[in-house]
Amino acid sequence: MTENEYIAYFKTIVDTPDTDQKAPYDNPEYLNYTKLNNSRMNRWLKTAELLPELKATVQKITQPQHWILITEPWCGDAAHNVPFIILAARENPLIQLSFEMRDAAPHRIEQYLTNGGKSIPKLIIKDAAGTDLAVWGPRPAACQAVYSELKAANASFDETVTAIQNWYNADKGLATQTELLATLKQTL
Template sequence: MTFEAYHQYFESIIQKSPEQQTAPYNNPDYFDYTKLNWSRMNRWLKTGKITDAMTEAIKAIDSPQQWIIITEPWCGDAAHSVPFLEMISRLNPLLTVSYELRDSEPFRINNYLTNGGKSIPKLVIRDDKGKDLATWGPRPAACQEIYSRLTAEKADFEKVKTELQLWYNADKGLGVQEELTALLLNINRAAAPATLQPAE
C-alpha cells in the first residue's frame, strides 16, 4: 500500500469504537498505545527535519530503487522512524515506496527477522530488478542498546516503553538518518563502476 493508504488505515483504527475493534486493537492497552503512536507519527511528519547529509545521500541515488517498509500502527518504534523514512523517500522521484503490515499477507517479515524475531519497522531496499541491496531496522543502534540492556535486566514493559520514548524524543530522528545515510553511501559506492588505474 502507499503511505496515504497506510495513514488512512491507521486513522480508521483510531476512529473505531471499542466494540468495533478487532485484535489486537480490541485490547484497551494496545488501542491506547496506538492512539499515542498516531499523535507521534503525525507530529514528526510536521516537525521532523531532514539533515543535509541525508538529503545529499538520497539525491545521489541515480537509478530506480524500491523501498518496502514493514510496519504496524501499534508499533512504538515505527511511530518514530516511519515518518522520517517517508519524508526521506520523497526527496528522490526514483524511489518507489510500498508499505506492508507485519501481521498480514504477504508476511514478508518472515524473510527479514531480527535475532529470530519479527521486529519492526523494517526497511527493505531493492534495485529495480527486485534484488535486495540493504535492510534497516527495527531501531537505531543507540536505541537498540537501551532496549537490549533493559531486556537483559528484565525491566517491565512500562519502563522499556518510557525509556525508549525519551530517547526518541531527544534524538529527533537523527539516529535513523545517520544510519540510513551510511547505508545509502555504501550502496552507491558498490554500484559505482570500478575506475581503471593508468599504467605506469
C-alpha cells in the same frame, strides 16, 4: 500499500469506535498505544527536517529503488522511525515506497528477522530487478542497546516503553537519519 494508504489505515484504526475494533486493537492497551503512535508519527511528519547530507544522498539516487517498509500501527519504534523514511523517500521520484503490515500476508518479515524475532519497523531497499541493496531496522543501534539492557535486566513493559520513548525524545531523529544515511550510501 502506499504512504497515503498506510496513513489512512492508521487513521481508520484511531477513528474506529472502541467497540468496533478488530484484534489486536480490541485490546484497550494496544488501541491507546496506537493512538499515541499516530500522534507521534504525525508530529514528526509535520515538524521533522531531514539532515542536509541525508537529503543530498537521497537525491543522488539515479536508478529506481523500491523501499519496502514492514511495520504496524501499534509499533512504538515505527512511530519514531517511519516518518523519517517517508520524508526521505519523498525527496526522490525514483524511490517507490510501499508498506507491508508485519502481521498480514505476504509475511515478508519472515525473511528479515532480527535475532530470530519479527522486530519492526524493517526497511528493505531493492533495485529495479528486485535484488536487495540494503536492509535497516528495527531501531537505531543506540536505542537497541538501551532496549537490550532493559531486556537483560527483566525490566517491565512499562519501564521499557518509557525508557525507549525518552531515548527517542532526546535523540530527535538524529540516529535514525544518520543510520539511514549510512544505509543509503551502500546503495549508490
